[in-house]
Amino acid sequence: MIRLTNVSWRRERKASTPVLSNLSFEVPQGGFRWLLGPSGAGKTSLLSLLHVESLPSDGTLCLLDKDVTAHTHRSVLVRLRQRIGMVHQDFRLMPDLSVADNVALPMRLQHRPEDEITDEVQSILKWVGLGDQLGVRASRLSGGEQQRTAIARAIVHRPGLILADEPTNALEEPQAHKLLDMFSELSSMGTTVIVATHNEALVRRLPRPALVLERGRLVQDGA
Numbered sequence: 267m268i269r270l271t272n273v274s275w276r277r278e279r280k281a282s283t284p285v286l287s288n289l290s291f292e293v294p295q296g297g298f299r300w301l302l303g304p305s306g307a308g309k310t311s312l313l314s315l316l317h318v319e320s321l322p323s324d325g326t327l328c329l330l331d332k333d334v335t336a337h338t339h340r341s342v343l344v345r346l347r348q349r350i351g352m353v354h355q356d357f358r359l360m361p362d363l364s365v366a367d368n369v370a371l372p373m374r375l376q377h378r379p380e381d382e383i384t385d386e387v388q389s390i391l392k393w394v395g396l397g398d399q400l401g402v403r404a405s406r407l408s409g410g411e412q413q414r415t416a417i418a419r420a421i422v423h424r425p426g427l428i429l430a431d432e433p434t435n436a437l438e439e440p441q442a443h444k445l446l447d448m449f450s451e452l453s454s455m456g457t458t459v460i461v462a463t464h465n466e467a468l469v470r471r472l473p474r475p476a477l478v479l480e481r482g483r484l485v486q487d488g489a
C-alpha cells in the first residue's frame with residue numbers, strides 16, 4: 267500500500283516554491299490509480315518520489331509497508347526500490363546491453379537463479395512481442411520496441427508496486443490496450459499500479475479512480 271501524509275517536495279532544499287505541496291492520499295495494495303493533470307503539474311515528480319529516487323522534503327511517505335524519510339538508510343531505500351517496477355517516460359534502457367540483459371537487470375539485482383531469469387525474461391519478452399529480439403542491442407530498437415522493453419523490465423520481477431509514466435505514448439493502439447489489460451490484471455492479483463497519462467481515450471477504456479494534480483497540488487485524491 268501507499269500512504270502519503272502532508273508530503274511536500276522541493277527540488278532544492280532552499281527552493282521557496284515546492285514542486286509538490288501537501289499531498290495526502292492512500293492507495294491500498296492492489297489498487298489501480300490513474301495519475302492525471304496538465305503538463306508541469308508534477309506527475310513525473312510524484313512518480314520519482316514513489317520510486318524513492320527523491321525523498322519528501324516534508325511529511326511522511328509509506329510504501330509497501332516501509333516508512334520513507336530523509337533519514338532512511340540508503341540500503342533500505344535500495345532494497346525498497348528493487349520491489350518497485352518503473353516505466354520511465356524516456357525508457358532509460360542500457361543502450362549497450364541486449365534486450366534480454368536489460369530486462370534481466372531487476373532479477374539479477376535480486377540475485378535470482380540464472381535459469382529462472384532466462385525463463386522469465388523469455389516469457390515476458392514473448393508476451394510484449396519481442397520474443398525474437400532477445401539478443402538485439404537496446405540502442406538499435408525503435409521507440410515502441412524500447413517502450414515495450416522498458417515495460418517488460420518493470421514487471422519481470424513481479425514487483426509489489428508498478429509505476430508508469432506515459433507508458434503507451436510510443437505504442438500502437440492494440441499494444442496500448444493489451445498493456446492496460448495487463449496492468450488491470452496485475453492489480454487484480456494484488457500489485458498496486460499507478461499510471462500517469464495524458465491519453466484520455468485510455469482512461470475512458472479503463473475507468474479507475476484518478477489522482478489529479480494541478481500545480482503540484484492534489485485536486486482529486488482517487489478515493
Ligand SMILES: Nc1ncnc2c1ncn2[C@@H]1O[C@H](COP(=O)(O)OP(=O)(O)OP(=O)(O)O)[C@@H](O)[C@H]1O
Binds near residue numbers: 303308311
Ligand atoms: N530538471 C528540472 N529542473 C527544474 N525544474 C523542473 C525540471 N523538471 C521539471 N521541472 C519543473 O517541475 C514541475 C513539475 O514537473 P513534472 O515533470 O513533475 O510535471 P509533469 O506533470 O510530469 O509534466 P508532463 O506531463 O509534461 O510530463 C514543472 O513546473 C516543471 O517545469
